[in-house]
Amino acid sequence: MLLEVKNVKTEFKMKKGMVKAVNDVSFQCEKGEILAIVGESGSGKSVTSLSIMGLLARNAKVTEGEILFKGENLLDKSASEMRAIRGNQISMIFQEPMTSLNPVLRIGDQLTESIILHMKLSKQEAMQRAVEMLELVGIPSPSQRVKDYPHQMSGGMRQRVMIAMALACNPELLIADEPTTALDVTIQAQILDIIYRLREKLGMAVLLITHDLGVVAEAADRVVVMYCGKVVEEAKVEELFEKPLHPYTMGLLASIPRADEDKEKLYMIKGMVPNPMNMPAGCAFSDRCEKCMSICKEQEPAIREKDGRKVRCHLYTNDLEVIH
Amino acid sequence: MIKYIIKRLLLLIPVLLGVSIIIFAIMRVFSPDPAGIVLGQHATEEKMVEWRAANGLDQPVVTQYVEYMKGVFKGDFGTSYYSKKPVAKEIFSRFPATLELAFCAIIIASVFGMSLGVLSAVKKNSWIDNMSMVLSLVGVSMPIFWLGILLIIFFSGTLGWLPAQGRIETLLRPENVTGFYLIDSLIKGNMESFSSAVRHLVLPSIALAMYSMAIIARMTRSTMLETLSQDYIRTARAKGIVERKVIRKHALSNALIPIVTVIGIQLGSLMGGAVLTETVFAWPGIGKYTVEAIMKSDFPIVQGVVLLVAFIFVMMNLVVDIIYAFLDPRIKYS
Amino acid sequence: MSEAQMNENKQGKLEKPESEIKQMWSALIQNKAAVVGMVIIGFLIFIALFGKWLMPYDPNYADLSVNKQPPSVAHWFGTDEQGRDIFSRVIDGTRVSLVVGLTAVSFALCIGTVLGAIAGYKGGKIDTFIMRLMDIMMSIPNILLAITFMAALGRGIDKAVIAIGLVTTPEYARIVRGSIMAIKDSEYVQAAKVIGNSDTKIIFKHILPNVLSPIIVRATLGISTAVLETAALGFLGLGVQPPYAEWGDMLGRARVFIFEAPYMLIFPGIAITLTVMAFNLLGDGLRDAFDPKARS
DSSP states (O other): OOEEEEEEEEEEEETTEEEEEEEEEEEEEOTTOEEEEEOOTTSSHHHHHHHHHTOOOTTEEEEEEEEEETTEEGGGSOHHHHHHHBTTTEEEEOSOHHHHSOTTSOHHHHHHHHHHHHHOOOHHHHHHHHHHHHHHTTOSSHHHHTTSOGGGSOHHHHHHHHHHHHHTTOOSEEEEESTTTTSOHHHHHHHHHHHHHHHHHHOOEEEEEESOHHHHHHHOSEEEEEETTEEEEEEEHHHHHHOOOSHHHHHHHHTSOOTTSOOSSOOOOOSOOOOTTSOOSSOTTGGGOTTOOHHHHHSOOOOEEETTEEEOOGGGTTTSEEOO | OHHHHHHHHHHHHHHHHHHHHHHHIIIIIISOOHHHHHHOTTOOHHHHHHHHHHTTTTSOHHHHHHHHHHHHHTTOOOBOTTTOSBHHHHHHHHHHHHHHHHHHHHHHHHHHHHHHHHHHHHTTTSHHHHHHHHHHHHHHHSOHHHHHHHHIIIIIIISOOSOOSSSSOGGGOOOOSSSOHHHHHHHTTOHHHHHHHHHHHHHHHHHHHHHHHHHHHHHHHHHHHHHHTSHHHHHHHHTTOOHHHIIIIIIIHHHHHHHHHHHHHHHHHHHHHHHHHHHHTTOOSHHHHHHHHHHTTOHHHHHHHHHHHHHHHHHHHHHHHHHHHHHOTTOOOO | OOHHHHHHHHHHHHHHHHHHHHHHHHHHHHOHHHHHHHHHHHHHHHHHHHHHHHOSSOTTOOOGGGTTOOSOSSSTTOBOTTOOBHHHHHHHHHHHHHHHHHHHHHHHHHHHHHHHHHHHHHOHHHHHHHHHHHHHHHTSOHHHHHHHHHHHHOSSHHHHHHHHHHHHHHHHHHHHHHHHHHHTTSHHHHHHHHHTOOHHHIIIIIIGGGGHHHHHHHHHHHHHHHHHHHHHHHHTTOSOOTTSOOHHHHHHHHGGGTTTOGGGGTHHHHHHHHHHHHHHHHHHHHHHHHOHHHHO
């Protein structure tokens, strides 16, 4: 197993006390697998990824659990050990390609930085590698473009540069945090295609973080659905789309516009994500759930497993077995 | 780029014309008659009329202005009412002293201001941050001349470490080459006069630097905080780069753009601060000289100095804009 | 919609402008620095108003028999070269500094706002002319221009106010113009135009209230600049004239006794620094309170 996230809890220190952004989250990611983490903003999916990278804000901390990467707990690593892993074995791309590149440094300079650092190449060799990487992500005349500054490129091009930068040191895990959200639809498909293609070619695993189930359907092997800092469902992508178990997942799926169905109105999950300072007792989704039962308001459901699927919902209390 | 610089230089002309009109109006329309002040209380009316005629002050103001500007375009800024020497000569003999002081001050202000600002931003809310922010608050709140006085009381009076007045010990004055004593003494290899010049420079340049240092520190802190929260800083960290390099290479290079603006503005305002600092430390530069000239109604000197200072100010702005283009690849002048 | 909800809405609407101010006020008093600034300013105003009854001596009463005395029980801050009580003179100086600071800023604010509003709203040639003039004034260091004004106009409180006010005018003109340019094409200004309001009415009723916050912040910080400049003028011997005691003037006169009686140079300087610092603290606090980004 490449990555094992075990019962991780990440808390933010706010003026009014501690807020749990990630609450007892566990999932695993195999070598070469594309695992999608889906959820609305505030579900804790981005915080989970930053917890893995060790790039949490100063007021945030992983307070419980383990993050095992190739069997070693990343939370036990020192700052310099983490730096040796970051950008090398685990790398990350972000949502905003427009602001994620340093505006005053040339593309080539930004690309070679991690190559020189982690692969111990000379400047010329690193530049050569940078050009190769740009070619790999489909940037035309890459040997010219390394001299460009970010503002001379479009958003799609910049995201390609980000991908090239992230993959330059042959990472085993790529964390892609909403990599397509800020882009035009046509560009989105191209970027996803690049990620998918390079996964085949380079064999790295991808942790794809997104709110967009369309992206999940297109690229992922397996899906983890998060709600309010917790995993509510986990399944293979085909199974999830075929038969969602959790009412929240059902809602999410129902709210995707589809060409093959002639619906008058798009479905919307009623209500809003609860304030993390003021979570409902029982199931966090109970206030918005169409299948809410009296027990849901009183007792938080445990996560249960059956046939490689996991779900956290009282609807399945009897036919699934509890896991810990 | 060159076209842009030329365009900006041409804009100097209306600014300097405007400055000359304003200063001319203040001096020659609103100011009291200088004849009485220059010639003293006991001058006869006859002498005063004669003096006014000799200095063109009997002409209508517009004629005086036209005559003055004619001279200016030929490089003639008039002569001092007192020394009877050309204004340009009087000013430029004192200018190196002011430049030397201002230069040291801006270096102190930039180096310490930026270091404090960066340190504060990186260690936000730590005791270092709190200390340096209190220091910069005091720095912007203290009158320059009072700070100068305190430095003299403590370092010259109580401790007796450093001289309180002047540029150098008279006997050690180096032979005039550039007018900058630090450089002139080094050229001659005269370490004794070099150290005397340095010792004289310390207190006035600290006094002059303090305000700018405080402003630069505050500005650096806030832009660094802003820059450190940018996405590209997270990207740099995600590459596994050492924090020191993230700050120096990725954050500071971006924060530098607004910081350079502030330094440029400060360089302009140092000229104002020099007026007070030079007065406190009896520093023989144009600041002190100008105050004296204003008090003595030496019109040609005041006009000349104000034109020079305005020229420097405008040139500084241009230099800052050119530096921008080097710091920020997104800026292109055409 | 139920009746109760409607009532609530109506009330919510009525309360809105007040709650905005309230919100800013609560942000301001949560800002420790701003509170310290306000407390000091309150203290200074108290001294300026009631100083007369706090002074142990007449600030202008010279008694050569006790001149140049270091601080003692009888003279807390010592006496000056004429034997005047420095403590009483520092108290007396509060009034001058605050009055000159406040009136000079009000003066600059009035002229600057009008100029900036016209430039920003009218645009075109008027804008170019006004702003060029402001640029020209800004290219001469404030203190140099103020000295020149003072030398021309002569000494005195009123003249110091005019000199300091004039040299700081361009800053306000720039801020007002910038703020107006930023919102003059906004929908509500356009709407006010469509209805047929006059330009003056649009500027003063619709635009200025919406650009007030940067102006207030600048003016508060401007008071500290004005106090500093008043002191500088006084120090150079161009400030206010007797019988008023003025801090900068006290320092300027005592300078010759710097080694002989250094205490004479301490207290007036502390008074200036404290005053300037108080307005700086308040100005910074106001800026943070007005900035919704910093507030949340």
